[in-house]
Amino acid sequence: MAAANMQDIKRRIKSVNSTEHITSAMKLVSASKLRKAKATFERTTEYFHYITESIAEIANSSSDIPERYLLGNREIVNTCYIIVTSCKGLCGGFNSNVIKEAEPLLRNDSQKPIIVAVGSKGKEYFEKRGYEIYSDYLAPPENISFLETREISKPIIDMYNSGEIDEVVLIYTSFVSSMEQAVKVERLLPFEIDNDPEVMKIEKQVDYEPSVEEVFNYLVPKYVEIKVYGAVVESATCEHAARRTAMENATDNAREMLSNLSLFYNRARQAAITNEIIEIVAGSEAQD
Amino acid sequence: MAKSVQLEVITPEKLFYKGEIELVIVRTLTGDEGFMANHAWACKLLDIGEMWIREKGKEEFRIAALANGYIDVKDSIIIYTDAAEWQEEIDAGRAAEKKAAMEAWLNQNLAGEADPNEIARAKISIAKQATRMNVAAGGARRKR
Numbered sequence: 096m097a098a099a100n101m102q103d104i105k106r107r108i109k110s111v112n113s114t115e116h117i118t119s120a121m122k123l124v125s126a127s128k129l130r131k132a133k134a135t136f137e138r139t140t141e142y143f144h145y146i147t148e149s150i151a152e153i154a155n156s157s158s159d160i161p162e163r164y165l166l167g168n169r170e171i172v173n174t175c176y177i178i179v180t181s182c183k184g185l186c187g188g189f190n191s192n193v194i195k196e197a198e199p200l201l202r203n204d205s206q207k208p209i210i211v212a213v214g215s216k217g218k219e220y221f222e223k224r225g226y227e228i229y230s231d232y233l234a235p236p237e238n239i240s241f242l243e244t245r246e247i248s249k250p251i252i253d254m255y256n257s258g259e260i261d262e263v264v265l266i267y268t269s270f271v272s273s274m275e276q277a278v279k280v281e282r283l284l285p286f287e288i289d290n291d292p293e294v295m296k297i298e299k300q301v302d303y304e305p306s307v308e309e310v311f312n313y314l315v316p317k318y319v320e321i322k323v324y325g326a327v328v329e330s331a332t333c334e335h336a337a338r339r340t341a342m343e344n345a346t347d348n349a350r351e352m353l354s355n356l357s358l359f360y361n362r363a364r365q366a367a368i369t370n371e372i373i374e375i376v377a378g379s380e381a382q383d
Numbered sequence: 384m385a386k387s388v389q390l391e392v393i394t395p396e397k398l399f400y401k402g403e404i405e406l407v408i409v410r411t412l413t414g415d416e417g418f419m420a421n422h423a424w425a426c427k428l429l430d431i432g433e434m435w436i437r438e439k440g441k442e443e444f445r446i447a448a449l450a451n452g453y454i455d456v457k458d459s460i461i462i463y464t465d466a467a468e469w470q471e472e473i474d475a476g477r478a479a480e481k482k483a484a485m486e487a488w489l490n491q492n493l494a495g496e497a498d499p500n501e502i503a504r505a506k507i508s509i510a511k512q513a514t515r516m517n518v519a520a521g522g523a524r525r526k527r
Binding site: 135138139141142145146149153240241242300301302303304305309310313314317320321324 | 395398411412428455466
């Protein structure tokens with residue numbers, strides 16, 4: 096009986112040990128991917144503000160901008176949700192956090208929500224629950240290029256311009272630090288411009304070409320495209336960070352299990368030895 | 384020596400160029416235009432085309448291919464573009480191949496009922512490849 100128990104424990108030690116190897120390898124892989132993704136992410140976010148600043152400047156300094164992009168010019172009926180998740184699992188609560196944030200929004204929408212899913216996890220979840228997915232993008236987000244994200248954002252802008260949708264909401268994971276990620280819900284369109292008197296009024300005449308409207312009409316879709324691109328890059332960074340943390344925890348757990356199991360194994364072994372000694376001693380005493 | 388002004392060229396992926404320049408020539412929607420220091424403030428949309436910059440204290444121009452975007456001229460100049468490539472980064476052979484393939488496709492499909500979006504995209508691609516080939520060959524506005 097003791098021998099069988101020892102065999103069992105030995106087998107478990109072996110399996111936990113190999114799991115530990117896998118998780119620690121995955122942790123290393125994620126750590127290096129995280130470093131790469133973080134570099135891309137930092138490069139892109141650095142320049143976001145140029146576009147937003149330009150838009151705010153035009154809005155503040157000129158009165159004849161097209162109103163369809165601004166908040167409060169039309170009633171919000173149909174909303175488009177862009178949900179950014181990952182394509183792979185094993186990254187802790189990364190995907191479920193996004194889904195948890197997105198689901199009440201979708202449920203409370205009185206109209207049929209239009210869902211654009213980036214990443215297969217979100218797509219699968221909402222598809223299973225009977226939501227209709229308008230479009231999806233399923234390639235791994237690490238090496239997504241700007242041109243590819245344009246394929247996502249272009250139809251959204253077209254729909255917005257044609258009046259099929261009145262609001263675009265982006266749900267993604269934002270990067271706080273390597274240890275912390277937070278889900279963010281952001282409205283991309285219509286654009287809310289706070290007419291802040293603090294924002295400097297441009298005192299000089301600015302020459303817009305071909306015209307203010309056209310520049311504005313170019314900038315706002317561009318803003319959406321860049322925002323979507325940035326969200327995908329940021330979310331990829333978070334995915335790797337989340338996976339790294341998850342794998343670190345898994346490795347720690349495996350190590351703890353291993354030390355417990357080897358304790359049990361030693362106990363079982365000692366018990367078996369003691370048993371044998373008792374038998375020998377008992378046998379020799381019986382002979383005397 | 385001409386005065387210099389700071390230029391930043393930004394793409395979604397990276398900061399493509401940052402430096403002091405004397406002159407930058409880009410293709411706006413209304414035609415080629417050069418900007419120097421103390422230019423009137425402007426915000427103009429760019430076409431697919433070449434960008435020529437003369438860096439501070441240098442004689443030669445550096446040439447790059449740009450794909451749309453806008454130029455924001457204030458006390459410093461900021462060019463935002465979807466994609467940018469230096470002359471030396473361009474593979475002219477590949478650009479020519481792609482252009483030929485696109486043109487063949489366009490000839491086949493122009494009469495047919497191809498998606499107008501596809502056709503527009505093919506035309507843009509041809510323009511981009513032509514620009515890249517020009518840039519690789521030293522620019523359409525060749526050096527003296």
